[in-house]
Amino acid sequence: MFRLSGQIWKNGKVIASCVSRQEGAKNRTKKVYTALEEICHHFDLPVPIWLPARIREFQTRSKTTFLSDSFMEEISFDALEIQVIEED
Numbered sequence: 001m002f003r004l005s006g007q008i009w010k011n012g013k014v015i016a017s018c019v020s021r022q023e024g025a026k027n028r029t030k031k032v033y034t035a036l037e038e039i040c041h042h043f044d045l046p047v048p049i050w051l052p053a054r055i056r057e058f059q060t061r062s063k064t065t066f067l068s069d070s071f072m073e074e075i076s077f078d079a080l081e082i083q084v085i086e087e088d
Helices: 028-043 052-061
Strands: 002-010 013-022 063-066 079-086
Touching: 002 028, 013 028, 028 079, 052 063
Parallel strands: none
Antiparallel strands: 002 013, 002 079, 063 079
């Protein structure tokens, strides 16, 4: 099973969190994109843009933080952090 955690941060505190579970024969990239879409749907957020710095960070740490520059719309929080918490 593949699990991706999503947390919304505001003023240095987690104000909301959820976990997406992905199963099946998808490759890791598809699992990450599908899980991120599910997390954004849960939080009623637009899906953020993967800027090059976010891609590099996620590839090396399996974790990244999307700031306001990653969203096309204005957001009411400081950051959306995602992290892989389990991989098959």
